[in-house]
Amino acid sequence: KNQVEQSPQSLIILEGKNCTLQCNYTVSPFSNLRWYKQDTGRGPVSLTIMTFSENTKSNGRYTATLDADTKQSSLHITASQLSDSASYICVVGGPRVRFGAGTRLTVKP
């Protein structure tokens, strides 16, 4: 079983709507968690990073939250735009870096 599980696997929303992507992990000990955005056919790029002492981090319309007690993180996207259509990957640092499989988000006009 992967130590980083993301849900949903895919999501379709209308432009302008908000959405939340989920990342649950079992990595221990935990050091930090990053969210990446991957446009189709490109390599992922980092959106946010949080250590165990941080519980929220924003990057424009993207807000990541972290609950280190329950080992859950979420990425909230506000007022979605067509350019938000991408895969979002959760990567957790610990004794070894662990990658989630990603959530594929499609924003429709």
Place this chain on the structure above:
Amino acid sequence: DGGITQSPKYLFRKEGQNVTLSCEQNLNHDAMYWYRQDPGQGLRLIYYSQIVNDFQKGDIAEGYSVSREKKESFPLTVTSAQKNPTAFYLCASSFPGGDYTEAFFGQGTRLTVV
């Protein structure tokens, strides 16, 4: 500039041939990873290496081989034994663990078997 480079960006292979995808990094990272991504699907780990001259199978290693003779390089060979090789391949690197765990990704190689 520091970074991770995959080449080529597009690769075509005839059925039955082996092909090698290149991944090079100058970030002084010990750990390197190969992932496969199919349309509409998530990342699946093929192989990873935590240190030079050592590597481990991931979830879908069958039909693939790797080497890690240098810290900077982690080439992936897609062999003729791989039944469905057409996919997008991503290479990543990081420090092996602890606090410095930002993973850097390459731009990917799209392999098409013709």
